[in-house]
Amino acid sequence: MKILIIDDDEQIREILRMWLEKSGFNVFEAHDGKQGVQIHEQSSVDMLICDLIMPGQEGIETITQFKTRFPDVCIVAISGGGQIGPDSYLHMASSLGAWKVYRKPLSIPLLIDDIKTWQQEKMARG
Numbered sequence: 001m002k003i004l005i006i007d008d009d010e011q012i013r014e015i016l017r018m019w020l021e022k023s024g025f026n027v028f029e030a031h032d033g034k035q036g037v038q039i040h041e042q043s044s045v046d047m048l049i050c051d052l053i054m055p056g057q058e059g060i061e062t063i064t065q066f067k068t069r070f071p072d073v074c075i076v077a078i079s080g081g082g083q084i085g086p087d088s089y090l091h092m093a094s095s096l097g098a099w100k101v102y103r104k105p106l107s108i109p110l111l112i113d114d115i116k117t118w119q120q121e122k123m124a125r126g
Helices: 009-024 033-043 059-069 088-097 107-125
Strands: 003-008 028-032 047-051 074-079 098-105
Touching: 003 009, 003 059, 009 107, 028 033, 028 059, 033 047, 033 059, 047 059, 047 107, 059 074, 059 088, 074 088, 074 107, 088 098, 098 107
Parallel strands: 003 028, 003 047, 047 074, 074 098
Antiparallel strands: none
């Protein structure tokens, strides 16, 4: 399974990549939504883990673009805040079709368990 992490924080991307790769996933990274779309067009990922507040192309715009152009990609939204707080952004992401939303700092073991559950359900559906 291929997972794309889009986050402007390099340290968060590195930590997530390390844990996801240890769990057997192929991981790609992008620093903003524009770069993430380009990576998906080249590598066709199964899941997107997307921060919501980033310079350049931010997460809400990126989720909207993925839902429109790549509706089969499962979307996970993550956020640590912003001016209106993380819950408002995460609610927006959920209403746009994000499968799961997590506040930063997130529980990586919980995220990985949820991803594995999604993967098993996807395989069961064929």
